Amino acid sequence: MELWDYAKLGENELLERISVARKRQNAVILAHNYQRIEIQRIADFKGDSLALAKQAVEIDAPVIIFCGVMFMAEVAKILNPQKTVLIPDIQAGCPLAACATAEDIIALKQKYSDYAVVTYVNSSAEVKAVSDIICTSANSVDIVESFPQDRGIIFTPDKNLCHYAKVRTGRDNIICWDGECYVHDRFTLDDVRASKMKHPGATIIVHPECPPDVQDAADLIFSTNGMFRYVEEHLSEPVVIGTEIGMVERLHDxxxxxxxxxxxxxxICSNMKLITLAKVARALEQNMYEVNVPENVANKAKVAIERMLAVS
Ligand code: SF4
Structure with a gap:
C-alpha cells in the first residue's frame, strides 16, 4: 500500500491496523510532547527529549517507532544499536539541529582548544560525536555546572537555551552558537504582556528556547516535562504555556x-506535525523508515549522551 492508500482510511481502521501491527512486531511507540494529539494518544511513552532518551535505554522491545524528529530517533538508535528504530516520516528534520555542522564545531574547538563543547540534544549525530557532552532543555544548567567554574564552554546550537544556562550558572565564559528554534524564537514580549492582560492571575510558563526578554518576563521557565509536572502539581491553577501547541494539547487531554x-x-512546529496516524500505520506494516547511524559516529555520540545521562 502507498501512503495515499493509508491516508484514505478512516481513523478507526488506522487505529486497528496500528494495534494489530504493534503487537505482531512487539513494537514500542515513543512520542514527543509536540506530536499531534492523536499520535500522543497511541504512544506507550510520551515526554521531552530527556525523558524519551532515558526511556530509550530501558525499552525491552525489538522495534521502536519514534514519533518525533530525526535527531530524537537517532538518539534512540545510538542507545539501542541492536534494535530496529523506525521514524514514520524521513523528512521530519529539525532546522535548529541542521544549523551547526560537525565541521563548524571542530573549527571552534581548534580556536578555543581548552573549552568544553556542550551540545543541545537538538543536533545531528555527527555534531554530538564531536562534543564533550549533550544536554537537554531540562538539564542544561546541571550539565554546564558539571564542569569546573573556570573551564570555558562552547554551547551549541541554541542561543536562547545558552543564554538561559549562562544566566542560571552566572558564568561569562560560555560561547553561544547563533542558532535558534523558529517556533520558540518567535515568541515576543508582547505575547507575554497580552497573556497577562487576557489571563490575569495565570502563571506564565515559557520554554528556555524562547528569547531572553520572554524568559525574563515569564513567571517560570521549564522544559515541556517540567511544564507537565507543574500542572500536575497545581491542578486548579490557571497557566499560560509558551511553547509548541502540542504540549498545550497534551495538557488539555x-x-x-x-x-x-x-x-x-x-x-506550530511543522516538522513535528509531519507524523500522522497513516504514516505510523505504514511504518509498522512496512518497516519504514529505518534509522541508521554510522558506527564510528554512533560510538562517539553515545559517549557524549551517556555522560549526560550520568549527570542527570
Ligand atoms: S520545535 Fe523547534 S527545536 Fe523542536 S523540532 Fe521543531 S524546529 Fe526543532
Whole structure:
C-alpha cells in the first residue's frame, strides 16, 4: 500500500491496523510532547527529549517507532544499536539541529582548544560525536555546572537555551552558537504582556528556547516535562504555556479540569506535525523508515549522551 492508500482510511481502521501491527512486531511507540494529539494518544511513552532518551535505554522491545524528529530517533538508535528504530516520516528534520555542522564545531574547538563543547540534544549525530557532552532543555544548567567554574564552554546550537544556562550558572565564559528554534524564537514580549492582560492571575510558563526578554518576563521557565509536572502539581491553577501547541494539547487531554491557555495558538512546529496516524500505520506494516547511524559516529555520540545521562 502507498501512503495515499493509508491516508484514505478512516481513523478507526488506522487505529486497528496500528494495534494489530504493534503487537505482531512487539513494537514500542515513543512520542514527543509536540506530536499531534492523536499520535500522543497511541504512544506507550510520551515526554521531552530527556525523558524519551532515558526511556530509550530501558525499552525491552525489538522495534521502536519514534514519533518525533530525526535527531530524537537517532538518539534512540545510538542507545539501542541492536534494535530496529523506525521514524514514520524521513523528512521530519529539525532546522535548529541542521544549523551547526560537525565541521563548524571542530573549527571552534581548534580556536578555543581548552573549552568544553556542550551540545543541545537538538543536533545531528555527527555534531554530538564531536562534543564533550549533550544536554537537554531540562538539564542544561546541571550539565554546564558539571564542569569546573573556570573551564570555558562552547554551547551549541541554541542561543536562547545558552543564554538561559549562562544566566542560571552566572558564568561569562560560555560561547553561544547563533542558532535558534523558529517556533520558540518567535515568541515576543508582547505575547507575554497580552497573556497577562487576557489571563490575569495565570502563571506564565515559557520554554528556555524562547528569547531572553520572554524568559525574563515569564513567571517560570521549564522544559515541556517540567511544564507537565507543574500542572500536575497545581491542578486548579490557571497557566499560560509558551511553547509548541502540542504540549498545550497534551495538557488539555490529561488535565481537562485545569485552565491551560496557549501563549500563541500558531506556535506550530511543522516538522513535528509531519507524523500522522497513516504514516505510523505504514511504518509498522512496512518497516519504514529505518534509522541508521554510522558506527564510528554512533560510538562517539553515545559517549557524549551517556555522560549526560550520568549527570542527570
Ligand atoms: S520545535 Fe523547534 S527545536 Fe523542536 S523540532 Fe521543531 S524546529 Fe526543532
Amino acid at each position: 490529561e488535565f481537562p479540569q485545569t485552565p491551560v491557555y496557549p501563549m500563541k495558538v500558531r506556535a
